[in-house]
Amino acid sequence: MAAAVVAGASGLVGGYLLDVLLQSPAYQDITILVRKELPIHHKKLKQVVVNFDHLADYEREITGQALFSCLGSTRKKTPDLAIYRKIDHDYPLRLAQLAAKNGMKQYHLVSAMGANAASSNFYTKMKGETEDDLKNAGMPCLHIYRPAMLTGDRQEKRIGERFLIGLFKVVDPLLMGSMRKYRSIPAKTVASAMYKQSLINQEGIFIHPSDEIKELA
DSSP states (O other), X not given: OEEEEEEOTTSHHHHHHHHHHHHOTTEEEEEEEESSOOSOOOTTEEEEEOOGGGGGGXXXXXXSSEEXXXXXXXXXXXXXXXXXXXXXXXXHHHHHHHHHHTTOOEEEEEOOTTOOTTOSSHHHHXXXXXXXXHTTSOOSEEEEEEOSSEESOOSSOOHHHHHHHHHHHHHGGGXXXXXXXXXXXXXXXXXXXXXXXXXXXXXXXXXXXXXHHHHHO
């Protein structure tokens, strides 16, 4: 049995992933890095309240087999682009560097469809730069997941997102062939794919587009 670390367990994908890991016989210890404790109690769970600006202070907690980064924000929640980049780029990168230093074998990142460091769009450019920097962080195994529009039960209510989810229910069946990758995807499916890939002992860099994520789950 192995140990895992999860950053972003309070988010949509992270919440589903935490549920899967706590139920899994393959993992005996689950550590989550949180800003404030979650109302969850489990014999396998350890919650570590951290200041993400000073992750090195918690280096001893970042150990085990696999590290899962489900960190992320939105422009609405984080209008300051410098802070937005810190959450979506700096924190995941620092976690990978500390994980590599401590000998962790796997790093799993929730990125986004269209991630490209050469993009003119702030969001996709930032995601692409994060991916590129993680490739040089020294992790033996790096899995990057690029989901399309995520669906699932969020704690926070996003009116615009709810509209898009409703729209995709109509549009998804029309996206065929090479367009299938643009179909919306349940966050629970992404979490399942991350978990299943973590059970495979392999080295290298693996990038999973949205349609492939569904197959892996």
